[in-house]
Amino acid sequence: MTNAPRNVPPDMGASPAAGESGDVWREALAARRTVADVSTLPGAQVSKRDPDASRRTFIRASFFGGFAVSLLGSVGMLVDFLYPRNVRGFGGAVPAGKVSEYQKGGEPKHYADGQFWLANLDPAESRNGGTGGGAGLIALWHKCPHLGCTVPWRKEFDYEGDKGWYRCPCHGSTYTKAGIRVFGPAPRSMDTMKIEVDGSGNVVVQTGTRTPGGPDNPQRAIKAPGLPA
Numbered sequence: 001m002t003n004a005p006r007n008v009p010p011d012m013g014a015s016p017a018a019g020e021s022g023d024v025w026r027e028a029l030a031a032r033r034t035v036a037d038v039s040t041l042p043g044a045q046v047s048k049r050d051p052d053a054s055r056r057t058f059i060r061a062s063f064f065g066g067f068a069v070s071l072l073g074s075v076g077m078l079v080d081f082l083y084p085r086n087v088r089g090f091g092g093a094v095p096a097g098k099v100s101e102y103q104k105g106g107e108p109k110h111y112a113d114g115q116f117w118l119a120n121l122d123p124a125e126s127r128n129g130g131t132g133g134g135a136g137l138i139a140l141w142h143k144c145p146h147l148g149c150t151v152p153w154r155k156e157f158d159y160e161g162d163k164g165w166y167r168c169p170c171h172g173s174t175y176t177k178a179g180i181r182v183f184g185p186a187p188r189s190m191d192t193m194k195i196e197v198d199g200s201g202n203v204v205v206q207t208g209t210r211t212p213g214g215p216d217n218p219q220r221a222i223k224a225p226g227l228p229a
């Protein structure tokens, strides 16, 4: 019989002494393999990372990342929607036929889709409501500079003994064939638009490129090859 107390591990590698029970031996092995607190081990590296904090950080990053992507997508679609492409009609390039269609000194032609009048000014049309010496094509925005009414060309309208004027139906502002204001509350002459003529004689009016009306309106007329003389 041995006098070793119960639960005291015997020397490892040694066989149970004669007379020791098998239970005592197994308990001794279990006691040697159990570590109650690893942090108490010398040199032990204990991680201080909080798993809950990592999860919160991940969820927050996912939320803001998704929000940023959605916001960028929405802004992109809005810019794409608003960006002007191939603008036709008013605000863009409006085809206005061939230069050969505009007789020198003829009646102005109206383009409702581009909101302008187009005429081939004859510098010899020296009447009061005439061209003021302007020669060539001129495009006049049909919007009255006063309060924006549409100004018609009235070839039979008589003003101070002369027929053929632009006459605003709203408050009576009156303009010559070159768009010069001669009467009424409008603050200036009619605005002009840029005219382009290509090598084949096609006329295009850039309705988005407008110049406020002024005393130089007749000089804004352009001469182009093929324009009837």
Ligand code: FES
Pocket (backbone or CB within 6 Å): 144, 145, 146, 147, 148, 149, 168, 169, 170, 171, 172, 173, 184, 185, 186
């Ligand atoms: S809007 Fe043309 S005169 Fe007033």
